Amino acid sequence: MRALMPNLRNTNFYIMLLLDALVFGLSLWTAYLFRFDFSIPSGFAVQLLRLLPYAVAVKLGVFLIFGMYRGMWRYTSLGDLWKLLRLSFLQSGALLSLMLFVFQAEAFPRSVFILDWGLSLGMTAALRVAIRVFYARSLGRAVSVADRKRVLVIGAGDDAEKIIREMMDSHRLNYEPVGLIDEDRAKRGRTIHGAAVLGGLDSLEDAVDQYRVDEIFIAVSEATPEAMRAMVERCKGTGLPYRILPAMSEIMDGRVDVKALRDIRYLDLLGRSQVNLDTGRIQSYLSGRTVLVTGCGGSIGSELCRQIVRFKPSRLVLVDAGEYNLYQIEMELVHEFGVGNLVTVLGNITDAELMNRVFAEYRPSVVFHAAAYKHVPMLERNPWQAVRNNILGSRVVMETAVAHGVDRFVVVSTDKAVRPTNVMGASKRVTELLMREYQGRGTRFMAVRFGNVLGSSGSVVPLFRRQIEKGGPVTVTHPEVTRYFMSIAEAAQLILQAGSMGEPGNGGEIFVLDMGVPVKIADMARDLIRLSGKEPDVDVEIAFTGLREGEKLYEELITEGEGIVRTEHDKILVLGPAAEVGSPSPDLGRAVGDLLAAASAHDGAAIRELLAILVPEYTPGG
Numbered sequence: 001m002r003a004l005m006p007n008l009r010n011t012n013f014y015i016m017l018l019l020d021a022l023v024f025g026l027s028l029w030t031a032y033l034f035r036f037d038f039s040i041p042s043g044f045a046v047q048l049l050r051l052l053p054y055a056v057a058v059k060l061g062v063f064l065i066f067g068m069y070r071g072m073w074r075y076t077s078l079g080d081l082w083k084l085l086r087l088s089f090l091q092s093g094a095l096l097s098l099m100l101f102v103f104q105a106e107a108f109p110r111s112v113f114i115l116d117w118g119l120s121l122g123m124t125a126a127l128r129v130a131i132r133v134f135y136a137r138s139l140g141r142a143v144s145v146a147d148r149k150r151v152l153v154i155g156a157g158d159d160a161e162k163i164i165r166e167m168m169d170s171h172r173l174n175y176e177p178v179g180l181i182d183e184d185r186a187k188r189g190r191t192i193h194g195a196a197v198l199g200g201l202d203s204l205e206d207a208v209d210q211y212r213v214d215e216i217f218i219a220v221s222e223a224t225p226e227a228m229r230a231m232v233e234r235c236k237g238t239g240l241p242y243r244i245l246p247a248m249s250e251i252m253d254g255r256v257d258v259k260a261l262r263d264i265r266y267l268d269l270l271g272r273s274q275v276n277l278d279t280g281r282i283q284s285y286l287s288g289r290t291v292l293v294t295g296c297g298g299s300i301g302s303e304l305c306r307q308i309v310r311f312k313p314s315r316l317v318l319v320d321a322g323e324y325n326l327y328q329i330e331m332e333l334v335h336e337f338g339v340g341n342l343v344t345v346l347g348n349i350t351d352a353e354l355m356n357r358v359f360a361e362y363r364p365s366v367v368f369h370a371a372a373y374k375h376v377p378m379l380e381r382n383p384w385q386a387v388r389n390n391i392l393g394s395r396v397v398m399e400t401a402v403a404h405g406v407d408r409f410v411v412v413s414t415d416k417a418v419r420p421t422n423v424m425g426a427s428k429r430v431t432e433l434l435m436r437e438y439q440g441r442g443t444r445f446m447a448v449r450f451g452n453v454l455g456s457s458g459s460v461v462p463l464f465r466r467q468i469e470k471g472g473p474v475t476v477t478h479p480e481v482t483r484y485f486m487s488i489a490e491a492a493q494l495i496l497q498a499g500s501m502g503e504p505g506n507g508g509e510i511f512v513l514d515m516g517v518p519v520k521i522a523d524m525a526r527d528l529i530r531l532s533g534k535e536p537d538v539d540v541e542i543a544f545t546g547l548r549e550g551e552k553l554y555e556e557l558i559t560e561g562e563g564i565v566r567t568e569h570d571k572i573l574v575l576g577p578a579a580e581v582g583s584p585s586p587d588l589g590r591a592v593g594d595l596l597a598a599a600s601a602h603d604g605a606a607i608r609e610l611l612a613i614l615v616p617e618y619t620p621g622g
Contacts, residue, residue: 023123024059031115059091065420088121142376148176156182164193204234218243235435283499286311295371297325305491308500319345349393359404370412376422380549382425384599390427398438408501419617420467426611426618439508448498450513472540474525482518510575
């Protein structure tokens with residue numbers, strides 16, 4: 001009844017109540033008419049009049065109790081009609097029970113109740129659909145057809161259906177779907193909500209001319225990079241504005257509407273498919289637990305926080321050495337996500353006393369260790385900082401986690417740890433070895449390797465965009481340099497999924513994210529120039545500057561001898577058992593101590609020599 005109260009002041013509530021009462025009365029009367037061939041005997045006519053108030057009262061009562069008047073019928077959906085079907089059975093059952101109790105042995109035609117059920121269901125459903133149609137047509141008159149933008153949709157799947165339905169239901173959005181383009185020949189000539197599939201991409205220009213199209217929408221959730229580039233090139237060739245519907249992974253509440261359309265981004269050209277998460281497994285190790293994230297203000301750390309809060313941890317502890325970054329993610333989580341169970345710790349992970357106090361006070365069950373220096377040329381020039389932050393800091397946090405009984409510890413690693421040619425990659429490989437060293441002491445350790453993320457603080461995309469805005473040149477180190485890429489959100493989601501996979505009997509696993517196909521940075525630069533409406537090497541020059549310190553032409557995710565196998569998740573692989581993947585040296589502790597001494601002396605040459613001993617595959621500047 002509390003949920004019903006707001007409707008008592010709503011005029012529409014009483015109108016619907018009256019209309020339904022008329023429908024219920026009419027359906028019972030019509031049922032008797034059908035039963036007696038439109039000539040109801042006088043005895044049964046009296047019976048109908050006696051039964052009528054009970055039928056109306058029972059049916060209205062069922063609708064009231066189960067909230068059928070809380071909805072806004074202008075937005076009637078299939079879900080509402082399914083609920084109507086279920087309640088109609090309940091109405092008939094309740095009416096039959098009441099009839100047996102009140103009228104007892106009096107004879108009633110059984111077919112009347114079957115007819116009444118069908119008529120009542122059909123009439124109430126028709127009433128609600130009619131209300132939706134009425135409002136849709138009323139809204140449609142707000143913008144005349146002649147004033148609407150004529151839209152051609154590329155794609156004839158689920159996403160296209162949603163976007164066309166939204167355009168038709170929300171005429172104030174000022175769009176009129178005139179047709180669809182799809183490469184699937186089996187769909188040619190078929191329609192979605194009245195919009196026909198006109199042909200494939202080769203028909204795009206003709207369709208634009210024939211149907212006087214004003215704008216093009218791309219509604220394809222998954223496509224190969226080549227297919228997406230072909231769509232974009234075709235759209236560009238028409239000279240019309242074109243936009244794309246974001247992937248479902250970007251729309252966390254699952255609602256896709258025309259307002260979500262946006263300009264094409266470079267990530268769309270990578271053709272990354274939607275991430276399917278086993279949310280039950282992630283929920284089982286995050287929900288109701290205290291979760292600590294180091295490096296929470298960085299690109300990956302902050303996105304991890306955004307993803308973690310979806311799974312309702314009891315407390316989220318944020319650790320970062322940067323005051324501004326820590327403040328930013330705190331404000332975002334508090335004001336945009338409504339997170340109240342938040343603790344911020346401003347401090348460095350190398351501070352053992354601080355880390356010990358934080359772990360002792362908040363007792364985290366899960367730690368995501370994302371704090372690290374990652375800029376390759378910067379760390380080549382300052383290798384002691386890689387040792388202190390990436391190696392010493394990691395060791396401090398791992399030791400503290402073991403000492404305070406942390407259940408699960410996830411290390412965010414990198415593809416640069418594979419056959420490293422730079423200090424940064426070698427330091428992250430040492431971090432993986434440290435993780436193996438601490439595995440088996442009560443805390444379940446695992447690491448997650450992946451490549452570059454678009455939009456991160458070290459990504460080339462923002463740099464390229466600034467260079468394009470200034471008219472060029474766009475600087476690329478080498479014509480053949482290639483990298484793996486994924487979005488920050490995808491990386492964070494897969495890290496959470498990998499964190500659910502560490503087995504109690506094993507531990508120390510190194511998970512590798514499936515990064516797809518590597519991309520040439522020179523091709524990326526050309527794509528970004530084209531997305532900006534310009535032509536590479538015509539409007540904007542591409543200049544090759546030579547490989548930077550410690551930079552490789554090609555990145556790898558595994559090294560020779562690392563046995564890699566698939567996991568139950570199609571985008572996560574795992575390296576073979578620790579014994580087969582280079583177990584930590586028995587002298588690891590002493591070697592790390594020597595590294596720290598060299599770092600304190602700011603001796604770059606000694607640091608590189610010691611890293612080469614610890615990581616035999618490390619080839620400085622190779």
